[in-house]
Amino acid sequence: MRYKRSPLMEERLADNRQRILVAARKLVATGGFRAAQIAAVAAEAGLSTGSIYRYFPSKSELFVEVLGEAVRHEVEILRGIVKSEGSAADRLRRAVESFARRAFEGPFLAYAFIAEPADEEVDAERIRARREFGNVFKTVLREGIASGEFPQQDADVASACIVGAFTEALVGPIGPTHRGERRREEVIETISLFCLRAVVGAAAAPARGSVRR
Amino acid sequence: MRYKRSPLMEERLADNRQRILVAARKLVATGGFRAAQIAAVAAEAGLSTGSIYRYFPSKSELFVEVLGEAVRHEVEILRGIVKSEGSAADRLRRAVESFARRAFEGPFLAYAFIAEPADEEVDAERIRARREFGNVFKTVLREGIASGEFPQQDADVASACIVGAFTEALVGPIGPTHRGERRREEVIETISLFCLRAVVGAAAAPARGSVRR
DNA sequence: AAGAAAAGTGAATCCGCATTCATTTGGTGA
DNA sequence: TCACCAAATGAATGCGGATTCACTTTTCTT
Known part of the structure; x- marks a missing residue:
């Protein structure tokens, strides 16, 4: 048998x-x-x-799966925030903050997934990942634009800008140079405010109990 | 002899x-x-x-020099814009636009220098390059903040955000997917407006004869 | 418990390239 | 023109690792 x-x-x-x-x-x-x-x-x-x-079947496929798993998890969290209650601006800010905060926690992993050289296939996966992140932000953006909360703008490009902005700002502290723990919350806030202003088109008040100065 | x-x-x-x-x-x-x-x-x-x-002496050093040359040239152009006449906001916008436009012209080169995997040494050079770009933008940012034109903000982080934003937005169209020629000017404008708003904190009018819609 | 098939092993292969080096080519000075 | 040395050549070498495979161990079936 x-x-x-x-x-x-x-x-x-x-x-x-x-x-x-x-x-x-x-x-x-x-x-x-x-x-x-x-x-x-x-x-x-x-x-x-x-x-x-x-x-x-191959090293590439293994790492594509590793990356994919991590991204799926991350996207889930972001989706949750995006679908939650609140103004588009607030949800956007919370999503960016959440992402940034987690990136700070697992710096090497984040760095590898964001920026480290890898082979073609893994890299393709990374691009897909960025696109997925972008899509999440695009959702809020569209809602905000539709509701008039945000000014008219190309949501595709703007969402890519958002992903790029926090990504780059994080890779600095994350990659070679580690800024001290102290600056951490400050960096996170600067990043999220940056994105918020970019999208809202007006100085967004820090809102609720966020860390100041 | x-x-x-x-x-x-x-x-x-x-x-x-x-x-x-x-x-x-x-x-x-x-x-x-x-x-x-x-x-x-x-x-x-x-x-x-x-x-x-x-x-x-080695492949790496060759490409480090290639990259370095290209970056030096780019930085020179950006510096020129940053040092020119005009409000900080206007100079910032022009710098971003200029960079984006050139990236569109040499997509593969830009992609390679911005995002393609390479070996350690070349990659280190790429990080240096990004930092240099960031520094250029930091200059305008500081000026704008000092003059009160921009709100108070962490210029280091914000300049990294700017570099990241247009970089990411460009790699999309530049890398695998090529958006049509038609969208080109539109993309460039969206990107520069994004950065401008992010920094200024207010909807910046498209100003001079820029392409609209 | 014996035989068959799967799962596990890790040393031996294989591969893509950068790097080297024994030769050849061709400037240079007398 | 000759003797010599730098420059150019490209086939051979070296190397880091992924991938394979002949063989061993474990699991399953009867």
Whole structure:
């Protein structure tokens, strides 16, 4: 009779797969893509290099999945904020702040996903990711424009600008130079205000209990 | 007696060096870093692979110089605009527009320099480049803030945001997807208005004879 | 418990390129 | 013109890693 995987086995396999993904993410988060060779991933996951290929057809596909997972998670959070209650401006600000804050928490991972050189396929995925982020912001933008809260503007371009703006501002502190912890909230606020003003077209009051000066 | 290079020879050597740089730039502009192997550069420059190493110690250094040259040129132009007459807002807008317009003209080169994966050293140079661009914008920002034309804000972060904003907005149209020629001026204007509003904190009128709608 | 098939292993391959180097080519000074 | 040295050449080498595969171990079926 044909071989059949027991549920236990099934689970162990799924577990291995997951462990590989986690190991890969961890390596990227720690030392960037450069540190994430297959051999290293295998060691981290407690498997042999050969085994990796039993779960993923190639290194690229593995990392595309790692990136994809992270992005899906991030987008979910942002979507949640965007769909929540409040003015378009407020939701936009909260989304930017939320993203920035998380980027500060996992700097290397963020850096790798935002800016570190990688191979073609992974890079294509990164571009897709940026587009997805952009789309989330585009949603709020459109709502704000429709409601008259924001002035008329090309939402595609403007949302790309938003993504670019906080991305770049974050890579500075995130990448080589680490600004001190103290400045962190200040940077986050500057970024979100920047985006807000850009879109609103007027000095947006810091609003609720945000950190000042 | 000791060997001495004739002026003619001297010139030919300098010429070769220059031709290598041009060849390298051309290849990057055409097919990105991926297409710019030493062998290809050599062929394009009409030399052998070995000869390249007579002029540059390594591939990385060659491309660092290529990038550096391009950046120096760009920064010069931007500096010129920043130092020209006019309100801070106007100079800022013109600088952004100028940069964006040139990026549209040489899309691949811009893409490669802005976003394409490359090796560590080249990438470090790219980061330096972004910082330089940022510094230019920081200058206007500071002036505008000092004069009260712009509201108080962290010029470091804000200038990074500006660079990031137009960079990202350009890589979209520049990279994989090419929006039609028609949208070009529109995109440029959206970008510069975005940056302007972000910094000024108020809807800035399109001013002079800029393209509308 | 034996045989069959899957899963796991890691040393050996393979590959793409940068880099080198033994030769050849061609300026340079006497 | 000769002897010599710099410059140019491009085939051969070296290298970092991904990928493979012959072999071992584990799991499943009867």
